[in-house]
Amino acid sequence: MRLKGQTRTVDREFVAEVESEIDTAVAACYQCGKCTADCPLSFSFDYTPNQILRLMQLGQKEMVLRSESLWYCATCYTCTIRCPKEIDIAKLMSVLLIKARQEGYVADHKIRLAQETFVNSVARYGRIFEAGLVGTYNLKSGDLFNNADIGPRLLATGKLRFLPHRIKGRREIRKIFDRLRSSRKGKR
Known part of the structure; x- marks a missing residue:
C-alpha cells in the first residue's frame, strides 16, 4: 500500500x-x-x-x-x-x-512566520513577550484581528501585559542568538 x-x-x-x-x-x-x-x-x-x-x-x-x-x-x-x-x-x-x-521546504508561510516571530521575541526579550508576539505576527501575516477577542480577557486577568517582562540575562541570551546567526551566515 x-x-x-x-x-x-x-x-x-x-x-x-x-x-x-x-x-x-x-x-x-x-x-x-x-x-x-x-x-x-x-x-x-x-x-x-x-x-x-x-x-x-x-x-x-x-x-x-x-x-x-x-x-x-x-x-x-x-x-x-x-x-x-x-x-x-x-x-x-x-x-x-x-x-x-x-532546503526550502515550507509547509505554509504562516507556520514559518509564527515560528520566526516566536524565536525573534525570545532573542529580543529573553522570553516571550505575548502582546508583541501576537501584534507582530498579525501585522506581518496581514490578519490584523486574529485573536482580537482574546486580548481584552487576558488583559483583564493580568495574564497579558503591554510591556515585556524585564528578566536577568537578556544580554547573554541575545549573544547566543547573535552567535547562532553568525554561524549560519558562515555556512552559506
Whole structure:
C-alpha cells in the first residue's frame, strides 16, 4: 500500500545523514505507536510521529520535509520519553525541521512566520513577550484581528501585559542568538 505522495525513490543518503545527527537508527522503530498516542499535538499533524518515522524508514525525504508536522511539533519530548526503543523522536523532528528550512521546504508561510516571530521575541526579550508576539505576527501575516477577542480577557486577568517582562540575562541570551546567526551566515 502506497501513501498519498509517496514516491518509488528511496533516499538512503538522507536517512543516513539524519541518523548520524540523532545518533539512532530509524529502523529500530517497530511502529508501536506510543509516541503518537501521548503526543499532545498529533491531532494537528498531517503525519503523526510514528508515521514520520515510517516515512524515514522508507527513505521518503520529500514527503518528510514537506510535512507540516515538523513545524507544529512543540518538542515537548513526550514521544521520546514514551519510546520503548529510546529513539529521540523530538530531536529527529528538530533535525528534520532544520533540514526542511535549509532546503526550502515550507509547509505554509504562516507556520514559518509564527515560528520566526516566536524565536525573534525570545532573542529580543529573553522570553516571550505575548502582546508583541501576537501584534507582530498579525501585522506581518496581514490578519490584523486574529485573536482580537482574546486580548481584552487576558488583559483583564493580568495574564497579558503591554510591556515585556524585564528578566536577568537578556544580554547573554541575545549573544547566543547573535552567535547562532553568525554561524549560519558562515555556512552559506
